[in-house]
Amino acid sequence: MKKKWNIKLEVLGLLLAILWLAPFYLMFVNSFKSKKEIFMDTISPPENWSFDNYIKAFEELDFMQTLFNSLLITVISVVLIIIFSAMAAYALSRAKSKLSTVLFFTFVAAMLIPFQSVMIPLVTVFGKFDMLNRGGLIFMYIGFGASLSIFLYHGALNNIPRSLDEAATIDGANRWQVFWHIIFPILKPITVTVAILNIIWIWNDYLLPSLVINTPGSETIPLKMFFFFGEYTKQWHLALAGLTLAIVPVIVFYFFAQREIIKGVSDGAVK
Amino acid sequence: MRTKELSYWLFLAPVLLALTLVVIVPMLLGVYYSFTTWNGINTGEFVGFQNYIDLFHDQRFLDSLWFTTKFSVVSVILINVIGLSLALLVTGRVRSSKLLRTTFFMPNLIGGLILGFIWQFIFIKVFASVGEIIGMESLQGWLSTTDTGFWGLVILMSWQMAGYIMVIYIAYLEGMPKELLEASEIDGASSYQRFRFVIFPLVAPAFTVSMFLTLSNTFKLYDQNLSLTGGGPYNSTEMVAMEIFKTAFMQNAFAYAQAKAVIFFIIVAIIALVQVYLNKRKEVEM
Numbered sequence: 308m309k310k311k312w313n314i315k316l317e318v319l320g321l322l323l324a325i326l327w328l329a330p331f332y333l334m335f336v337n338s339f340k341s342k343k344e345i346f347m348d349t350i351s352p353p354e355n356w357s358f359d360n361y362i363k364a365f366e367e368l369d370f371m372q373t374l375f376n377s378l379l380i381t382v383i384s385v386v387l388i389i390i391f392s393a394m395a396a397y398a399l400s401r402a403k404s405k406l407s408t409v410l411f412f413t414f415v416a417a418m419l420i421p422f423q424s425v426m427i428p429l430v431t432v433f434g435k436f437d438m439l440n441r442g443g444l445i446f447m448y449i450g451f452g453a454s455l456s457i458f459l460y461h462g463a464l465n466n467i468p469r470s471l472d473e474a475a476t477i478d479g480a481n482r483w484q485v486f487w488h489i490i491f492p493i494l495k496p497i498t499v500t501v502a503i504l505n506i507i508w509i510w511n512d513y514l515l516p517s518l519v520i521n522t523p524g525s526e527t528i529p530l531k532m533f534f535f536f537g538e539y540t541k542q543w544h545l546a547l548a549g550l551t552l553a554i555v556p557v558i559v560f561y562f563f564a565q566r567e568i569i570k571g572v573s574d575g576a577v578k
Numbered sequence: 579m580r581t582k583e584l585s586y587w588l589f590l591a592p593v594l595l596a597l598t599l600v601v602i603v604p605m606l607l608g609v610y611y612s613f614t615t616w617n618g619i620n621t622g623e624f625v626g627f628q629n630y631i632d633l634f635h636d637q638r639f640l641d642s643l644w645f646t647t648k649f650s651v652v653s654v655i656l657i658n659v660i661g662l663s664l665a666l667l668v669t670g671r672v673r674s675s676k677l678l679r680t681t682f683f684m685p686n687l688i689g690g691l692i693l694g695f696i697w698q699f700i701f702i703k704v705f706a707s708v709g710e711i712i713g714m715e716s717l718q719g720w721l722s723t724t725d726t727g728f729w730g731l732v733i734l735m736s737w738q739m740a741g742y743i744m745v746i747y748i749a750y751l752e753g754m755p756k757e758l759l760e761a762s763e764i765d766g767a768s769s770y771q772r773f774r775f776v777i778f779p780l781v782a783p784a785f786t787v788s789m790f791l792t793l794s795n796t797f798k799l800y801d802q803n804l805s806l807t808g809g810g811p812y813n814s815t816e817m818v819a820m821e822i823f824k825t826a827f828m829q830n831a832f833a834y835a836q837a838k839a840v841i842f843f844i845i846v847a848i849i850a851l852v853q854v855y856l857n858k859r860k861e862v863e864m
Contacts, residue, residue, distance in 0.1 A: 313671035320672050323664070324681040327737070331684075333704055334696050349704045391592040398589035401579040410590070417601050419850055421798050423822045424843035425604035427836050428611060431618050432604060450600025453593040482585040511689030513801050514823075529691045529801075536695055536805070543699055550695055557687050565680055568687070573745045576787055 331554075338547035345543050360548035367538075368531055368549055369524075374556065377510060377527040380441060384448040385505045389498055392453050396460030397486050401472065411461060418454045422514065430518050444519045448509055456501045459575065463497040464490070503564070503571035510557070528553050605843075612837040622833065629837035638813060639838060642821040649731060649817065650796040656736045657792045658785070661743030666773075668744070669751045679748070682741035690738070694805025697734045701726070701806075727807045727815035734802055739795065743788045750784040751777070790853050797846060818842055 337345050338360055339353040364370075395414075399407045433443050467490060475485045491498075513529040520526060526534070532553050539545045561568060579586055612629055615622030633639050668678045685693060701720035709717025720726040754777070762776045800819040803809065809816035809824075816824075822842060826835035 311671055312673065316667060316670050317672045317674065320667050320674060320678045323667075324674075324678055327681050327684070327741075330696050330700055330737070333700055337699070337703075345703065349707045387592075391596070394589040395593040398579060398586050402581045402583075402586050404581045406581045410594075413602075414593075414597065417597060419847045420601060420605060420843060421819075421846045423798070423800075423819050424839040424846075425601055425608060426823075427618075427826050427832055427839065428604035428607040429600065431832075432599075432607070446596060447600050449593065450596035453597055457593065482579065482583075482589075486589075507687060511687075511691075513689060513691045513804075529689050532692060532695070533805075543703060546695065547699060550692055553692055554688055561680075561684065561687055569679065569683055569745055572683075572686070572742065573749045576742075576746050576791060577749050 334547050334550055334554075337543065338551045340544055342542065342544050360544050361552065364535075364545055364548040364552055367545075368535055368552065370552055372524060373526060373528055373531045376525055377556075380444060380448075380516075380527060381506055381509045384445045384452070384509050385502055387445065387449055388452040388456050388505050389501055391449060392456035392501065393460050393491060393494060393498070394486065395453070396457045396464055397490060399457070400461050400464035401469065411457070414454045414457050418458070422451070426514075426518065433519070439519050439521060441520065441525055444516060447515060447519065448505075451515075452505050452508070455504065455575070459497055459501055460494065463494055467493055497574075499567055500571040500574045503568050504575045506560075507568075507572075528556075608836050609840055611833050612840050614833050616833040616836070617830070618832045629834050630841070632834065633838055633841065638816075639818075639821055639825075641814070642816045642818050645728070645815065646797060646799075646817045649728065649799075650793055652732055653735045653739075653796045654789060654792045656732065657739045657743055657796075658788055660736055660740040661788065662747050662781075664740060664744040665747035665751055666777075669748060679741075679744070682744055684741065685738040686742045690799075690801030691805045693734060693738055694802040697730065697737075698806055701730050721807055722811060724811065724814040727811070730806055731799075731802065731815065734806055735796060735799070738802075739792060743792060746788050746791070747781060747784050750781040754780050786854065786858070790850065793849055793853065794846065797849065 333349065336352045337349055339356050339358075340360075341357075344353060399411050429447070430439070433439055433447075438446070471489060472485050475489050480488065511529060512527075513533065516527050516530050517533070520530065532549060535549050536546055539549070611621070613626060614624055664678075664682050668675045668682070672678065698721065705717040705720045709715065721730050758776055758780075759772065762772050767775070798819055799817055800823070803815070803817045803820050807815040809820050818838075819842075822835050822838045825831050825838060829835075
């Protein structure tokens, strides 16, 4: 049966899409206006496309440094989460025993704990050991990110036959080699999912870095954006230019990896 | 691999260490501290259930709990209705399906803090100027009252999360056997009948996942709350996560805030377990 084209549905869809994009449109056009122009009219495009707001926002946000900080923390955290979670899930899936079941269950159960429930002791304990810095932050991301990642890897590993491991062991490979040369490459699709879910979370996270990072110059984008917005409240022209700048890296990422992103998010939720 | 082998423990060591120090130890310490007068530096003395007794008489905490509950219930319903509708739309007979999916999903990639700021501009400035043009009084002063703050948060979260939930429903809709739909169409079922008796039972498992995700996400909301209303006016749109934060870091009542955090954990855990249980049972029945 061939699909007939439903034109009413199509029009409805496109209208909704315009509605969905309206907030971004409003942010974008107003980010080019002067304070006075925003006061007069928030809907139309600006009279002239002036970059003054952007130049100011770029400087105030220390944008290149802030972008670098976000990239650094996100990339290192996500790479470590992938390496350590995949290894742990491998051990748990290959050594079937009561102990493995208990450990796996502990990781899954930890997902139920909301951040606010551990936040206060976490910050005080890490503060005592002088770990409220970027290293400490990355370590915390591994702790909070491991559960879901191990859960996803564990599911995928259970579908890889053990005979593969055994064959490689007979050929003389040790555990480390079996895992990295044989198993890990097969896990690539789930690694993409794990990477995407953790990138979205860590890149956008505000509360944890706000508690952990105290040194000026090492703030991530959400953190810097919060201070910037507080400073320029009521000065919407600058605030909107800053917000637009903060969104650009995400839009670029989405543009290049949208299929993987949508698939990753859907797999992560459904499994 | 055996659990007695050294390599088993080496493979597990990094995550075990991180989970223990970041989640398990703080959780256990937190439960212990909630029974003391801990101030962040000294453990203080053991006071039994005093913090817990206090928080049940704490009007601000109870208000935030009630506000969070109302917000979650309304949001979960709206997000799921909109999300499912969008999923049915983009899997229907449209040519721009891919473009539409990309668009509806986009807000989820951007942090809640930033989205809240964008919507603050829309509610305060754009609503006011549109209200002036079309002469609607009710569009003035958004976010300055409890009601407009509430609906502002609901609108923001529905806009953001509907696309996420849409993606989940799409996964189930596309995994549905085509023959079933075609057969029901040939048998002369109306669109409503097809939805109610064919599609709905088949996507029922998607409800487990979607309800769980929306409920836990909305109940634990913090970033959007902070950037859209900041809890105002007069703390009336403050949700539980923010209330706990303020008790701890603004009033420096660490042990008391931790008692609230433990209650928060218990509620979140119960919601999650009940939901999974109920939905699992329902799936079997259908």
